[in-house]
Amino acid sequence: MDRKALLLLFGATLAWSTSGLFARAIPLDTPTVILWRGLFGAAGLLVTLLLMKGRDGLGDFARLGRAGWFYALCSGLGMLLFVGSLKATTIAHVAIIYATVPFAAAALGWLVLHERPSRVAMAASALALAGSAVMVGIGGDGRLIGDLMALGMAAAMATIIVIARARPEMPALAAGIVSAVWAPLACLPFASLAGVTPGNVALMAGFGLANSTLGFALFIYGSRRAAPVVTGLMGALETPLTPLWVWLVYAETPSAATLAGGALVMAAVGWFILTESRTPQP
Template sequence: MSTTEYRLGLVLVTASAVAWSTAGFFTRLIPLDSWTMLAWRGIFGAIGIAVVFIAMQRRDAWRSVKNMGRPGWLFAIVSAIGMVFFITSLRHTTVAHVAVTYATVPFIGAALGWLVMRERPSKNAIFAGLAALAGVALMVGLGADGSLFGDLMALGMTFCLAAMMVIARQFHNIPTMPAACLSALLSGLVCWPFGEPFAVSGQDLFVLMLFGLVNSAAGLALFTLGARMLPVIETALIGSLDAPLAPLWVWLAFNEIPSISTLAGGLIVFSAVGLHILVEARRKEAVAPLPD
């Protein structure tokens, strides 16, 4: 993997974390139940991705869909299942437990990456992942009560996300945009029967469209593209930026001042990810071959 490809992967996955972190901001704007929001989020996300890749591929768009193959369908199905796990976990356990469980994805991803691809994580990535986990735990607190079923659902969601990273990493030839489009569509269709998607005002529908385009379409597309270019544990580590960024947007938009623990934990996560990226970038520059 070239240094240029590695840097591009960093940019894409970081951008996907920024896009996904807007979920809290949009849910504050939309006075609807979770199933209805996520149904429209998936539908609008799929439409947004489809418009982009049809404009890019034109006559080859349908061929890209047909060439998804089993890895592409597997990626989309795992993503949709992960969304169901995520929604169910939030309904049966605390947000704190979901966030802490999600923060273990670097280690689950590293284990799956080693089992499937024999991709050994660097010590620096492991230490950074531990620091990010500690930061997220500090942000949400470890004393909140949850339930075993909800915690298991959150763990299932975390395994699904780690599996998506491994699939994207191992199968470089997956048509990324069709796979991301199908993933968004499936998640929307799964949530559709459980909500009230037709009982939505015009204003709320507009905000839902923005939710789908920014959070689902941009987030999924950027993640799917970037995850192919990075080791699994690094993709997961950068994805942990979602946790400290989410309260930042709510603070800026609604003047909801974060707690001291949220600020401290967020600083730890940012520092862990930033230092890891800096160290890895310098290491790759040091081992890069000199030009002839």
């Protein structure tokens, strides 16, 4: 097992799990937040590319190829479908469907890359899914269109995981910049300047740089070094971590079900890491 990949993916999950904090702090409509967050995130990713490769990094956009453009398309669609699903169905349904990403990534990786996931990874994924279900509950209050959007988001996430694994030489950072530009710009007609104060701009800049730039950069370099099911499983940690930060900052006490389900998810990932770490690294 590649321990460096696990650290990178864990860092990405920590960065992404701050979304609840920023969403709670920014009193603006969703399209406006997506627009500003995305553009700040894209700027941060571009600076990262230039710091790593200098002006030569700009040539990566010309080397995207079909895989890179497809990655950018799926990444942007995943973000838009995720936000749309939160508006169109219950958060409970979105959380549970998101927890199926390890299974979707494992199935797609098996079909495309012929990488058979280990029994431990699949068992830990099932345990994490059960924990997510306990956290949010399983009810019939969702709406079909929102649930379908959440399924689309999960499929997009699984797809970019497999693309990154299949094409490690692909300039994924450049592809991430493209996705971080086109998806927010799609929200431009629906965004508003009402309430866009310097304080809110600063919060949206932090949202873009911490949650988008840092998270996506770490994910890019971690996902190309880990099996799809492992990448998806590490991402499952976002489900319990997001409400944890909100609890710590805003003193919103989580329910017993949230605590129990979150503990189950974290135990599943911890068990997987401890078990797989005994396997000699190649």
